Amino acid sequence: MITLFGVKKIIKISGPEKGFINPIGVTTDGTNVYVADWGANAVFKVDPSKNVTTFVNITRPVAIAYSSNKLLLLQKMMVGKYITLLMVVL
Secondary structure: OEEEEOOOOEEEEOOOOOOOOOEEEEEEOOOOEEEEEOOOOEEEEEOOOOOEEEEEEOOOEEEEEEEOOEEEEEEEEOHHHEEEEEEEEO
């Protein structure tokens, strides 16, 4: 379970079927919540009804942010130890 603190409310959601393994980042687009999970190699989308779905499979997400209809993801690659910035337009 992950607890999200907002200005107006606190909500609790259950993770995906097997649960969150190692959630490392959370952001929102104002409607949905996105959880980057390092252990699951995925970003999960939580809708206003608290339904959790896999938004994208991504190896080792390390950070997530939302800006201007774009979801920004940082991915750590072990080969060469570099970090990749990925942008998803919503």
